[in-house]
Amino acid sequence: MRYHKTIDVHMTIDVVDRNLKIMPLLFVILLENAFKHGVENLRQDAYIDINLLATKNAINFDIENNFDPEEIRENIGIGLNNLKKRLDLV
């Protein structure tokens, strides 16, 4: 980790078939957001919980992080929109 503070990262992976393929770097924006908007703005006790659940025909990725309420930005970024657009293309 780049930061000096300790970060509590939990990751649970439950995937039926490890050979299933997804679009490259599909979830990286979500992970990046958790660091950028959560971890980075906290002095201490930052955490990230990641759950990846995949069955034969469905995939569920959820990620949760804590954040500093004062750092909430009003304007909407580009990352989530890009992700939605990419998913629409499939």
Place this chain on the structure above:
Amino acid sequence: MTTKYIIVDDEDMAHTILEKYCALLANMELMKHCYDAIEAIEYLNGHHVDLIFLDLNMPKLKGFEFLRTLANPPQVIVTTAYKEFAIEGYELNIVDYLLKPFSFERFLKAVNKSFSESKKTPSQPTDDPQDDDSKRIFVKSNKKHIQIITDNILYIEAAGNYSKINLQTETITVRDKIKSLLEVLPINNFVQVHRSFVVATNHIKSVEGNRILIGDSIIPIGKLYKVQIDKIIT
């Protein structure tokens, strides 16, 4: 004399690099690792430091917000990956702005700058009392060296490569440009008000619009120099 410094950065790697660079220089003493600005404020409350290496993007309190909270900030060298805040740095009188990643050479340049600026600061107060006193200078005019008491100068007018020094009783033409004369005059008592005029603030009778009345002469105020006069009036 050792330079006492602290590092304020939320990334470990930045601390490691700065500490390593500083260790290569003599007389640098690391006082504390601060991993955010709040830690730095706490430390500075009870300790004196000469120099801060300051990151900008930190949780809760950003680098410049922190700097604004300090009444008598020590010298500051900003270290950041963002170049867009450099101008704001100028407003806060920082010594230098290091864009990560920076080389040792670039770092050295910044530290040297902080050394030379710190020398300036303590020497100024010792100069000041002398500057307030009347001073005597020698100027060369017509193959003679003439001694003048700077208090007696009303104003100086540029005349090509020469300057006319107008005293209360006489005018002396010297082969010096107005700029070099300014350097030997007590800075507190003289101010340039026009490209071609320097006046002694003590002798100003009145300021009206863009004209100054001094002795029996009227001196114009240049557009660019108006600020200098405004500073004196207010």
